[in-house]
Amino acid sequence: MAEKIDTREKLLAATLELISEKGYLGASTREIASKAGVSELTLFRKFGKKETLFEEMLKSHTFLPRLKELLDSVEALPFETVLEIVGMKFLETLKERRKLVKIMVTEINTYPEKVRKTYVQFIANTGDALKGYLQRHQTEGRLRQVDLDIAAMMFLRVLFNFFQTEEILKKRELSPEEMKDTVRQYVDIFLNGILVEKSNQYSE
Amino acid sequence: MAEKIDTREKLLAATLELISEKGYLGASTREIASKAGVSELTLFRKFGKKETLFEEMLKSHTFLPRLKELLDSVEALPFETVLEIVGMKFLETLKERRKLVKIMVTEINTYPEKVRKTYVQFIANTGDALKGYLQRHQTEGRLRQVDLDIAAMMFLRVLFNFFQTEEILKKRELSPEEMKDTVRQYVDIFLNGILVEKSNQYSE
DNA sequence: AATTGATGTAAGTAAGTGCTTACATCCTTA
DNA sequence: TAAGGATGTAAGCACTTACTTACATCAATT
Secondary structure, three states: OOOHHHHHHHHHHHHHHOOOOOHHOOOOOOHHHHHOOOOHHHHHHHHHOOHHHHHHHHOOOOOOOOOOHHHHHOOOOOHHHHHHHHHHHHHHHHHOHHHHHHHHHOOOOHHHHHHHHHHHHHHHHHHHHHHHHHHHHHHHEOOOOHHHHHHHHHHHHHHHHHHHHHHHHOOOOOHHHHHHHHHHHHHHHHHHHEOOOOOOOOOO | OHHHHHHHHHHHHHHHHHHHHHHHHHOHHHHHHHHOOOHHHHHHHHHOOHHHHHHHHHOOOOOOHHHHHHHHHHOOOOOOHHHHHHHHHHHHHHHHHHHHHHHHOOOOOOOOHHHHHHHHHHHHHHHHHHHHHHHHHHHHOOEEOHHHHHHHHHHHHHHHHHHHHHHHHHOOOOOOOHHHHHHHHHHHHHHHHOOOOOEEEEEE
């Protein structure tokens, strides 16, 4: 009877989809059940109430920012490259979890703590990992004495807002090339901003 | 009979307040009218339907980013100071329009075009003004040859996301001192990132 | 063959929603 | 003082919502 799990997951997927499109209040349990291809009663048998369904969906579609491992593997590469890789990975994860990101941004009113938790789990964790990487280089004198909490978050804030504006607000699909270009330009400015020495590759 | 206008404005204010708290669907016309201290019927007599009320509210609470004038008046000051002033002004405006900002971010699903318009009107205009300022200095060789559209927006994105995370997501009241400190650190990195010469005020 | 567990259909409930209608009460202006 | 316009109260309508109850189906397990 493998349907048991399957049904649950179909419901969770439909919930993610519909709530990201219409919001928590706009997505009715009838429609969610219908999209999942099950009866509404099944929805209530599995989750009891809509609120629980929403919570379970948030739990199940969590971010897994495996950035620490990634950073270890690219540590030897030049600064610029590492930041570009981190930036791209960050944007790609946002894109992959597009619907969840939209819900996070949109449903702060619905269940503030749960949504906040999901957000922090992803953004703050990524920020910490990035901060750790920068720290190693700061102690070796390659970076200026800026606050690395602020600096790491600054980098992610730019990317997050870029994603939010283009993909969520403007409903525009970002191509990999456009993402890469954009990340490059942000990295250029950001890196120059925290490096001790100018790289000057753009001097005319 | 000055009440005519007063009633309208009380309704618009209540709409802003309630929709920012509970979302468009969560804020009922009954509750809006009650918060405005008028009867629900009055609401419908003035606005016909909820959708119109929402639209009028968006129109009435528009951003007026008088940044161009501000930039003219501080043009002679050092770079760092100008950016700090612009950053603070930007954050202050976001704070002042806190509820509207929240609605903009939250209600993309409700009326995408209207919300987008409100957003663009504010952010893009501020970005343009800032870009103009930077451009004058770039042509005089003080700034590196970075794309100034990207650069100006980068600065605003950091601040917007900072505001969004702290004030909206974490529901934390930012003090002027904290805002000033934060802006300073972002300006420091950003400015170093676009300047031709290092300012080096942080070298140990 | 009997039992069990997951699912379905169908009908319904209580509450809330946006919005309307009918009628009354003011206050201001002519 | 009469008229008009803005507001109010009250009732209600048609609809949707989250959620429930009663009963049936059907596959896999025992």
